[in-house]
Amino acid sequence: MPVQRAKKQPSPSGRSLEHPDRADIRLEGVLHALSDPMRLQIVRDLAAGEGELNCSVFDLPVSKSTTTHHFRVLRENGVVRQIYRGTAKMNALRREDLEALFPGLLDSVLTAASLQASRPGGES
Amino acid sequence: MPVQRAKKQPSPSGRSLEHPDRADIRLEGVLHALSDPMRLQIVRDLAAGEGELNCSVFDLPVSKSTTTHHFRVLRENGVVRQIYRGTAKMNALRREDLEALFPGLLDSVLTAASLQASRPGGES
DNA sequence: CTCGTACTACGAGGGTTATCGTACGACCAG
DNA sequence: CTGGTCGTACGATAACCCTCGTAGTACGAG
Numbered sequence: 001m002p003v004q005r006a007k008k009q010p011s012p013s014g015r016s017l018e019h020p021d022r023a024d025i026r027l028e029g030v031l032h033a034l035s036d037p038m039r040l041q042i043v044r045d046l047a048a049g050e051g052e053l054n055c056s057v058f059d060l061p062v063s064k065s066t067t068t069h070h071f072r073v074l075r076e077n078g079v080v081r082q083i084y085r086g087t088a089k090m091n092a093l094r095r096e097d098l099e100a101l102f103p104g105l106l107d108s109v110l111t112a113a114s115l116q117a118s119r120p121g122g123e124s
Numbered sequence: 125m126p127v128q129r130a131k132k133q134p135s136p137s138g139r140s141l142e143h144p145d146r147a148d149i150r151l152e153g154v155l156h157a158l159s160d161p162m163r164l165q166i167v168r169d170l171a172a173g174e175g176e177l178n179c180s181v182f183d184l185p186v187s188k189s190t191t192t193h194h195f196r197v198l199r200e201n202g203v204v205r206q207i208y209r210g211t212a213k214m215n216a217l218r219r220e221d222l223e224a225l226f227p228g229l230l231d232s233v234l235t236a237a238s239l240q241a242s243r244p245g246g247e248s
Numbered sequence: 249c250t251c252g253t254a255c256t257a258c259g260a261g262g263g264t265t266a267t268c269g270t271a272c273g274a275c276c277a278g
Numbered sequence: 279c280t281g282g283t284c285g286t287a288c289g290a291t292a293a294c295c296c297t298c299g300t301a302g303t304a305c306g307a308g
Contacts, residue, residue, distance in 0.1 A: 027240050031233070032159035035152050036266085054284095066267055068286060073265090087275045087284050102236035104228065109155070112226035116151050160296085178254095190297055192256060197295095211254050211305045 017075065017082050022097045025078030030098070030105075033077040038062065039070050040113055043079065043093065047110050052083075052090035141199065141206050146221045149202035154226070157201040162186065163194050164237055167203065167217065171234050176207075176214035 034040050038060060046053055060067055071091065074080045081092050098106045116122045158164050162184060170177055184191055195215065198204045205216050222230045240246045 023243075027233075027236050028159050028161055028164060031155050031164075035156035035159050037152055038266090040152060040155075062266085063268055064285070065269075065287090069266070072286095084274090084285095089285065102232065102239065104232040105236050108226065108228040108232045109151075112151050112229050115226065119147070162296090186296085187298055188255075189257090189299075193296075196256090208255095208304090213255065 017084075019075060019081060020078045022078070022101065025097065025101055027102060029077035030079060030102070033074050033079050034109060036070070036073075038066075039074055040109075042070065042074065044110065044113055046080065046091060046093050047106075052092045054088045054090060141208075143199060143205060144202045146202070146225065149221065149225055151226060153201035154203055154222070154229075157198050157203050158233055160194070160197075162190075163198055163203075164233075166194060166198065168234065168237055170204065170215060170217050171230075176216045178212045178214060 034043060041060070042058060045058060049057075058067070060070075071080070071082065075082050078094060078097065081094050083090055083092075093106075095106065158167060165184075166182060169182060173181075182191070184194075195204070195206065199206050202218060202221065205218050207214055217230075219230065
């Protein structure tokens with residue numbers, strides 16, 4: 001899908017991030033976003049920490065560019081919301097929107113991920 | 125993920141299909157399998173029809189090769205079980221396995237798909 | 249045996265994704 | 279203003295995925 005790469009606004013005052021409206025969030029997109037181990041891990045960490053989390057708290061085994069890329073995928077598919085706070089970028093799950101659109105989905109995915117992680121060979 | 129393409133057994137008596145053991149089913153794989161609109165539709169139809177369904181009941185807007193491909197993805201990720209019955213191949217959801225591994229997941233995905241389909245622009 | 253049906257295997261195309269390195273822009277502290 | 283930290287943009291590469299057409303195998307009916 002032509003993900004319509006926002007035209008890099010000059011953003012006069014502060015940087016702005018593109019987020020889809022609640023009504024534009026698609027189930028396939030959410031599932032695809034969660035189907036990558038890296039991104040699933042991010043979402044799990046995000047769900048564990050109550051509030052917002054800084055990008056760099058995550059100790060991912062990939063480069064910074066790649067991390068940015070994954071956060072972008074999560075954002076463009078409506079899974080997380082990102083906002084700038086000074087030099088840091090805070091990330092938060094869009095729990096309410098997801099719950100309204102797909103009730104129970106996020107919880108069952110998180111539960112499933114936990115179960116799988118505690119399975120023999122689950123972390124592989 | 126290196127999907128480990130079964131070595132094309134000569135299958136002496138009857139054709140055999142490779143299915144992952146319950147313990148080998150991975151959440152990421154299931155989510156990936158469901159993140160394609162075509163496959164999600166297949167799973168929805170499968171869930172609607174109580175029992176097994178023949179491959180050709182599905183009226184998909186793609187060629188037969190492509191259909192085979194999608195069923196293969198679903199099978200290799202542990203979402204469906206396929207067996208030959210004469211010249212036809214019957215398909216069934218692996219409800220029990222999925223429920224045991226990821227309780228509630230399949231149901232919430234199916235519910236979410238229904239909700240989205242009845243949304244304005246849901247079928248697009 | 250021969251034919252038709254059902255589905256698979258293979259190979260190829262075109263598009264998307266994951267990953268990286270390097271260079272740049274935004275912000276805070278001196 | 280200078281420097282350091284944080285994150286982005288861009289370009290490149292390799293891998294992957296969806297799609298297809300063609301050719302082939304397995305099975306049942308005649």
